[in-house]
Amino acid sequence: MDHTTSRLRHAPVQAVDRALHLLDLLAAAGGTSTISGLATSAGLSLPTTHRLLHSLVERGYVRQDTDRRYALAPRLIRLGEAATQRIGIHSRPHLQHVARTTGATASLALLAGDTVTQTHEVLPDRPVRTSAGAGHEIDPHCAAAGKVLLAQLPTQRVQQILERGPLPKRTPFTRTGPAALLKHLVAVRKTGYAVDDQESEIGIRGLAVPIPGTPSPTALAIYGPSTGIPLPNARDGEPDLISVLRQAAAHISRSATTPST
Incomplete structure (x- = not known):
């Protein structure tokens, strides 16, 4: 040639x-x-x-x-919806595994424009009281999944989202100052995970990690009673939940991006 x-x-x-x-x-x-x-x-x-x-x-x-x-x-929306549907189909067994392993509710969240939506949810064997559900829009500034998704964006874009209007203070623990949130997101980027420690709802704690290789920023999260979800690097003998989430996120990424035979 x-x-x-x-x-x-x-x-x-x-x-x-x-x-x-x-x-x-x-x-x-x-x-x-x-x-x-x-x-x-x-x-x-x-x-x-x-x-x-x-x-x-x-x-x-x-x-x-x-x-x-x-x-x-808008034509890109159709591609995004198709990709999200594929991720949802392939993620369910992994969400079920995470829910069984952690005893918490496992969910996927997607960033589309300025909105973070919880697209899929699997409940654990035992009931968990929470206000969230599949199809539920969540606050990006205080939910663990939302913070993980914001951390994947350029700083200028994050500033635009945070400065659209007053951020709701869901609990006394909610960060609402853009400057404090931007500083917090630096730590999220560094560690590769986010924590919602009663910032969205009193008594509820969440952990989240990004799912690599997705068409739109996507996060895998667990949430439930704060008494049942230890903080990362907590006392010895407690399960490393971040490792569980990261392994599941890697499995979801591979299964969703592998061509069907």
């Missing part, structure tokens, strides 16, 4: 990679950006960026607003 043929075969792959990178940049920018901003961030020329955006607009993945800004389009 000569060099010309090789370049021609690799050109479409490069175009796809660049187009997907533009979608990632739009998402990181909060869903909307100017063409010049995207070109600068992607390290591409304006003509190349315009051609790629034109193709994405034609396919319905990007729209051009009246102020000449580009934004993510």
Whole structure:
């Protein structure tokens, strides 16, 4: 194969990679950006960026607003819903294992735009009193899953979410100051897990870890009575629940991203 043929075969792959990178940049920018901003961030020329955006607009993945800004389009929602459904199908046995192992409610949560939604939930063998449920929107600033999801975003994007309006103070333990929350999220990024110690509801504690490799930021969490869920690195002899969650998150990631045979 000569060099010309090789370049021609690799050109479409490069175009796809660049187009997907533009979608990632739009998402990181909060869903909307100017063409010049995207070109600068992607390290591409304006003509190349315009051609790629034109193709994405034609396919319905990007729209051009009246102020000449580009934004993510609704067609991406269908892809996200399909991916989320696949994750949910493959995650259930792992959620059941986590619920049985920990004695707590196990759940998945997804970040879509500014909203964190608990998409799937498996109850333990024993009843747990809690106000959450599948399809329930949760507060990203105080729920363990919400904090894990925020920690995956660029700081500027987190600031936009936290500064939309007054953050509800669910309990006396809820952090509501954006500066304090941003500092707290630094620790979440460093440790790779988040704790909700009665910040969402008195008497309820939650732990959460990210699920790697998902199309949209997704978290695996457990929650239940604070007396039944020890804090990480607590006294000797208690189960390492974070390890249980991380192992299950890795299994969910592999099963959801492995092609069906």
